[in-house]
Amino acid sequence: MREAPAKRLSKKALPVWRITGFLESLFFLIFPVGYGIVSVLFDWPLWILYVLILLWIAVALLQSLLVPAIRWRRWRYEVYEEEIDLQYGVFIIRRTLIPMNRVQHVDTEHGPIYRHYSLAAVSISTAATVHQIPALTEETASELRDQIAIFAQTADNDD
């Protein structure tokens, strides 16, 4: 197999992932807050609360600092005339090949946070699967989308 694909995501993916990672970690606040309320009501030991708070801080740090950094470093993609090559994953590394003649359509998408950083994601759909390249600058994303659309049209169909 050839070397890992070379193209990387936009550097601005990092702040976006940090924000979303932090927002996700807020969900886990349920555990310390919930235990806090119950421990006051039933007079349960406080040290568990401290442990839970520490755990939450660890999760929040992991989610908003470490994970985005690893994810950015791992994310690679490359678009060839005949196929799309993706490699990503924080703990589990995945490398995916999508032949051009399987591509049914390509979309670019951007939510509110993406728009603020003028980023976009490219979604590639085959008949059976959907793949996404996240956090590209808007120009790169639309160039990539058009490029894939052209390649997908000209790819010879061995169906």
Added chain:
Amino acid sequence: MTDGKRLHGATVVIMLLTRLKDFIIPIVFVFFVGASGGGVGYFAMIALPVLFIFSAVYSFLYWLTYWYRVEDQELHVKQGIFVKKHRYIQRSRVQSFDMSAGILQRMFGLVKVQIETAGGGGEPDVHLIALDRAEAKRLRQRLLAKPEVSAGDEEVESTDLKERDEPDELEPEIEASWALGFKYLLFAGMTSGGVGLVLSAVLALFSQVDVLLPEAFYETTIGFFLSSTITFLLFLVFMIAFFAWLISIVITIVKYGQFTVIKRGNDLVISRGLLERKQLTLNVHRITTVRFVTGILRQPFGFTTIYVESKGGGSADEQQSTILVPLVPRRTANDVLAKFLPEFVVEDDIGIKPLPRRALFRYIMRAVVPILLVAVPLSFVLPFGAYALLLVLLGIFLGWIRHRNSGFNVSGDYLILQWRLFNLNRAVIPRKRIQAADVTQSPLQRWRRLSTYSVSILASMSGKSFDIRDIAAGRGEDLLAWYSKEVDTPDFSREEEKGKSMI
């Protein structure tokens, strides 16, 4: 041309009876409660006729407002009593044409037709409740035939009306056929492994019934059980299992009785069922994978089942696949397959590349850990629970045999994956049917230089993926390169390089 055709008039009766069938349990319930007097009984006396009349009127209106028509290149269905719904289905989008006859349809000598297109949810796109058989065949012919042919048909039909009454003549010759003999059918039932399913159904039924049984019955029976000997109890358990087995045989016979497959042009027509005749038409070009499944009970006898994955078709009790051949000796499986899908035949002697030895431990762990999770708590809670730990031996054996039977190979443009959960599966996947392929590697796999390879294909409702766990990382790369168009096909026979980094 007018609005098109209506369904057969018997649709009204069939619909009415199907709806009433759904009400049988509430009706029976109401009668029981009603018998004990009170307002509920009166309520039922009024509600039931109202329900009946409402259903009858609804069924009649449904029939009255349901029209369908085959136009040049599409099927047009118009339905709806209050809200009108028009549906146009492109002929080229029709994925499967399913003709079946339930008991009700059979009473009138009619058939039910379900038409599916690519995508869509769980419901068939078009559901024609009752058509006479000739009309259904004509519809199938017009929807599935090649466009050029149908243009010819149109002329024939307009000039010579007689042709319309003999639609069979328009159908291409039968090229191949296969039927499941009764001996095989019986054997299929005996080894179906449906006993567990029937047993659990019986147990579920009992757990419902016990609410209704009087207390005294309980006391006598339990007293009886306690006073009887172990031998007798074992005999009882054996008898229950035996009857469950007999029931499961009957179920198989009813479901797969008179199983036939014929190939007509590019269509495979699979018919089956004793009580409810089902007929499914699949286009061979829509078949994405052929899978041989050797049941754990059938393996010693050397029998296998051939499934196909296809766009359209597929049923829930076959995990969205379709059974092409329910039971066939493994020796002749390829000969049978060659009659219907010659392009999927891969010689058996191509062999399967085994997994590396270092994957064995992971396979054993995966089989043993779930057992430990149950057995360890049990051994603390139950007096003889520690015996549950013996199951661990079974887990080790299962992990070992899974590791031994898993593997892959490629033969030209075909990928062969083999794996076992309990049943042995062997999938033959053409490269051009694979939608995307990927290799994944977890940190532990990276340490052991292993990876998981998976491919996605189209199946009846949506995508399906087949994967093979813990192949050597280098082989994972090779398989990805095999799928790639930009990279030269690798040499699978080379020895694996030590310490080669992955992905």
